[in-house]
Amino acid sequence: MKKRQTKSKKAILECLQKAGNYGLRADIIESQLPNFDRVTIYRVLQSFIDDGIIHKVISDNGKFYYFKCLKCEEVHYHHHYHFKCSICGKVECMEDEMEVKTPLGYSIENVNFWITGVCSNCKK
């Protein structure tokens, strides 16, 4: 029942932390850590999500990206969007809260906001 500290957890968390507010796909993590099995990586990522220290976002082409939660120490609030630059390919966790107005009678449980475009680095 009690969670254990392992090499894989440490290594995967380090990957995500190094990525900062940029997201990583499971296969990218896999290529950065060839010692660990694919399944282990998926399971560790899921356990991090359960612990609330990372969050997972679906991209518009059906692949998941994982982000280290940076500003979620106390409250866990994810009404922000994620931005993929179509030039450099990086996926960024954008801190700005998005305002969501649902019609009367609708209540929100969860959101997944994705924007594709060109980031400021790649804009010339």
Place this chain on the structure above:
Amino acid sequence: MKKRQTKSKKAILECLQKAGNYGLRADIIESQLPNFDRVTIYRVLQSFIDDGIIHKVISDNGKFYYFKCLKCEEVHYHHHYHFKCSICGKVECMEDEMEVKTPLGYSIENVNFWITGVCSNCKK
């Protein structure tokens, strides 16, 4: 080169039109039209997207939903969100434009906004 009118296109379009502003997954269309092959359905859907008469949205669990474009006759503008009710399971195309503020230097090409919650029908 010239596109042709076929039974499959007609049937699939009818499915989507009957669904109104609710989205359908490919496998749902498949089950509604057992005469047509899975591959055909995917290909027809893609051709509709190319024609600009439907749009495709990724859900937060990695499955695509297809929507007949209702209010996109002239301009094709998709800065709206899609709402999945966790109770009835329906996925609705919400017409309201969402305001998106990107930081300076960022430009938007495309968006995919997904919200999960409870719809007004299921709210008691």
Place this chain on the structure above:
DNA sequence: CTCTTATTGTAACGATGTTGCAATATTAAT
């Protein structure tokens, strides 16, 4: 009706993520 070729069905493939299970490693207790 005939011809061109867009469209379809079948089968096989690919990418991504999951599950079962035996082997291993972490942690706490002795």
Place this chain on the structure above:
DNA sequence: ATTAATATTGCAACATCGTTACAATAAGAG
């Protein structure tokens, strides 16, 4: 330090969703 309990891992096999190759079929122009 040794032992015991069990969380974690690796492997293999599976599941789902979507794509591709290619030969057969059928829409529609002439």
